[in-house]
Amino acid sequence: MTEALAARFEEHRPHLRAVAYRMLGSLTEAEDAVQETWLRLARQDPAGIREIRSLAAWLTTVTSRICLDLLNARTARGEQPIDETFVPDPVITPLTSTDPEAEAVRTDSVGLALLIVLETLDPAERVAFVLHDLFAVPFDDIAEIVERTPATTRQLASRARRKVQDATPAPPDPARQRRAVEAFLTAARAGDFDALLTVLDPDVVLRADAGALAHGPAASKLVRGAARVAGQALLFREFAPLGRLALIGGEVGVVHVADGRVRSVMGVSVVDDRIVALHILADPGRLAALRLPEEVVR
Incomplete structure (x- = not known):
């Protein structure tokens, strides 16, 4: 059961890492959040796992909650707003490559300008924006994660979207x-x-x-x-x-x-x-x- 579950989890790892990286701006913290997600899955009762209707949605929710806790902890420690010289961890790939591993890493990529703006958002705003605008998660699902109503969650994402659009011009070709x-x-x-x-x-x-x-x-x-x-x-x-x-x-x-x-x-x-x-x-x-x-x- 554990080997089969681990294999299913590995299928979702790239997606979970991409979600966590955009929320946290740190590759190390993103990997830690994904690993914690695996540990929580592995601790689930087999009967409970069978009741999960969508493993992808369940894993995304757990990862998002872990990231939200980390973002709230940063705020509690007084780490927000960020230092104006802060630069998030960049994902680096060759200009051209046929290496499958490099192509997999490329899926984690997001512009540094966007990550810098995301660092300035309220934790709930950041989670709502990342999940909805970048990964098309429905507001009803996000509302449960940020513990807000769907209407309030929609407003969180809207505020974040305006900040992002004002500060991050579209890149050229x-x-x-x-x-x-x-x-x-x-x-x-x-x-x-x-x-x-x-x-x-x-x-x-x-x-x-x-x-x-x-x-x-x-x-x-x-x-x-x-x-x-x-x-x-x-x-x-x-x-x-x-x-x-x-x-x-x-x-x-x-x-x-x-x-x-x-x-x-x-x-x-x-x-x-x-x-x-x-x-x-x-x-x-x-x-x-x-x-x-x-x-x-x-």
Whole structure:
């Protein structure tokens, strides 16, 4: 029974991981939430398991409740609102790949800009939005998870949707995004300030998360405006040759690799062929915990 149940659970693991990642913004916490879901399933009485009409719905509900508890715990600890330099864990995949494992990881991908906005939502708003707008779960089912009426749950998702739409522009097609990222890298490598200004939106925002213990020029920071962001790019121009293109959260971005180690990951948001946001994760501890395809690192 246990082996058969485990096999059924594994069929749903990618979906549950995708749900948990979007709710938590942390790959490690998402994996922990999915594992806790399995433990709760395994502890169920066999008769109770047979009464579950839809295992997928049951597992999604349990995972969502676990995530909601974690989000509420963050709030209780005073972790909301998030630090303005915070960058969520990115899902990294090669630009092109026929590797089935890499393709499975790609299903977890979601843009960093969206995850940053989700971090600012009330826990119940986040759960309602993720389940309904991203996974088409009915409001009646979500209402039981967030312990609200269906009407109130609908309002939670609506408020979250407005915040997301206001803060996350639709990404361009990959080819146009890639041209903008390549132009940025070329200008940075050449130390061409004017070329950087051409590819950067006047109101571009650079968010660099180097971890709580970072210090010196690589410290966590939030930089606004094309001139200041271009200046930062020139400050780190020696690292520009180390950059290689990859999909960061499903969008074209940059991974900086030196001596076989990832030094930073940069998500890029592009609108009308100009970069409007750069999301840089340079926290060594968090980078070491990321799942990195060999094709990206080598």
